[in-house]
């Protein structure tokens with residue numbers, strides 16, 4: 001499902017003293033089957049932007065197209081439920097959505113809302129809890145006894161169980177340890193590749209944005225500043241610095257190395273292996289390493 | 291999502307904002323009593339004028355206050371209609387079955403509607419222009435005499451300031467939970483009454499869990515910072531009573547006298 005924003009503006013608290021223009025005339029395109037990362041300084045409108053994709057927020061002006069669904073400003077009743085079945089959303093704070101007595105029941109909540117039978121929902125729930133790596137002895141416990149990271153996994157399972165075609169992740173790895181982060185991101189990468197899911201991820205981690213996505217959108221002050229392949233985006237070091245963003249550590253390292261040897265260029269390298277290759281190239285060393 | 295204006299503080303710089311919370315509290319208290327003196331067109335007009343003056347002096351936008359009042363209009367409307375049909379006396383304007391609308395009934399219900407609106411506007415104005423901290427400081431100061439009677443005035447004020455402080459947080463939280471559950475296909479706005487009531491459970495449970503957790507965290511943070519109750523506690527903001535506050539009280543007394551003079 002292609003996602004297109006056309007001149008979308010979102011104003012919070014319109015006509016109150018707290019009025020805040022969080023999105024300003026945003027036009028972007030997220031192709032079907034892509035893995036798109038959205039980065040930007042805190043308060044730049046990332047969450048506001050992605051919450052338009054499943055109709056949680058309505059635009060104050062402009063138009064959003066998601067597959068066959070069209071959301072316009074000033075339109076009252078829309079078939080949002082059908083849209084939300086197709087577009088799953090993992091929120092920034094998972095503790096806001098857990099409520100059932102047991103974890104497995106909580107994961108079933110989504111699918112059953114969309115008309116899946118209890119038996120089928122339970123089957124999907126078990127499958128998805130397995131996928132997110134939550135030990136099965138926890139499944140029949142209360143979700144409130146879990147740690148923050150485990151809650152996040154349950155929340156993710158709850159979204160996967162609906163079997164959406166688009167998944168939106170708002171800082172999905174907040175509260176996870178490095179191992180857990182790797183696991184969860186690999187899971188989404190795998191779903192993306194295996195089932196051709198469209199993934200939109202908001203993140204503060206430049207390395208994650210660089211490593212996992214094929215498109216990066218940089219938000220600044222409610223506007224998209226740049227959009228493109230991670231290699232292209234992260235080469236614009238000065239632009240990123242200006243809006244308070246960093247580049248992946250591997251690139252930072254290479255930049256300093258290039259500085260030391262007196263070369264003026266940037267090499268986009270996001271994984272340790274790519275960085276190692278680049279180092280060898282810069283230093284003009286061994287050709288056939290492993 | 292929420293147009294609730296009551297209980298919200300809007301930090302601006304105006305005469306009303308700068309008044310001592312004690313004078314504002316006393317004035318609102320007196321005003322709410324005085325309102326019941328109004329019983330004809332002139333006295334009601336005076337009350338409305340007083341409110342308008344207050345709004346003007348507070349630099350609040352009328353549209354903002356109007357939007358906040360929209361949610362209580364339904365209550366005002368119901369009382370209006372009840373009074374319209376129940377009050378008797380005067381000439382009959384029209385009848386419909388056993389229901390009669392009389393001139394008296396019409397005037398009475400208009401007055402009562404004005405009375406409710408005026409009370410709501412004044413109390414809203416108090417919370418809009420006075421921060422929760424100021425309100426509780428003012429309360430505590432006004433209730434100080436009760437401490438002699440071993441009343442837990444300080445604890446009461448603390449409880450109140452904490453609850454007031456967390457109203458916006460709770461609303462924000464509610465909004466986030468509604469969003470999260472809506473994304474999972476929960477529907478609060480359509481379907482049968484039964485299904486709507488059922489849709490409230492996924493909203494209330496996280497809300498309560500969050501509130502209890504926050505209360506625990508807050509208690510711990512307060513203890514960690516050495517909070518030990520009332521004894522020997524000083525205030526960050528000292529209240530100061532100026533001539534403006536005396537003027538406000540004088541205005542209220544004047545209003546009361548005027549009302550006593552011109553009421554029927």
Ligand SMILES: Nc1ncnc2c1ncn2[C@@H]1O[C@H](COP(=O)(O)OP(=O)(O)OP(=O)(O)O)[C@@H](O)[C@H]1O
Pocket residue numbers: 012013020021022040041042043044045046047048049
């Ligand atoms: N519910 C709301 N009501 C009013 N203003 C809001 C609301 N949510 C966000 N804002 C404001 O809109 C702006 C953009 O917020 P948004 O949450 O989209 O930022 P973000 O890029 O997701 O930030 P973060 O990285 O901290 O999550 C901010 O200035 C914020 O204060």
Ligand SMILES: [Mg+2]
Pocket residue numbers: 046047048092170
């Ligand atoms: Mg955000």
